[in-house]
Amino acid sequence: ARAAAEVAAKPSRLADTTVTVQGRISTVCQKKGCWLALDTGRAMPIRVLVPRTDDGYEFTVPTTLAGEATVTGTLRTVELDSATQNHLAEDGASSARAREVQIAATGIRVVPDA
Known part of the structure; x- marks a missing residue:
């Protein structure tokens, strides 16, 4: 697994590829649990989206x-319109930005805090 900070520093190198990323969970969707964010230190968090059917x-x-997560999925950098930014802020995103790194998750493993 790659460290979340490493991936967030240069996401274009891994764009549209399947990656496994590890990091501390910083935020979780407070409405449905449909996304979580991985802390990256100084870079913007990586938003992990659960798959939809x-x-x-x-x-x-x-x-x-809460805890350390290992996530596998497809990495991408996306532009968010203002409606999506507002929606994410309502869901509990600490700072929804116009551009963010996301992983469309196929699996998430969490080692919860004790």
């Missing part, structure tokens, strides 16, 4: 989840 989400995470 026609019926909803394949899985969600507890809104109280």
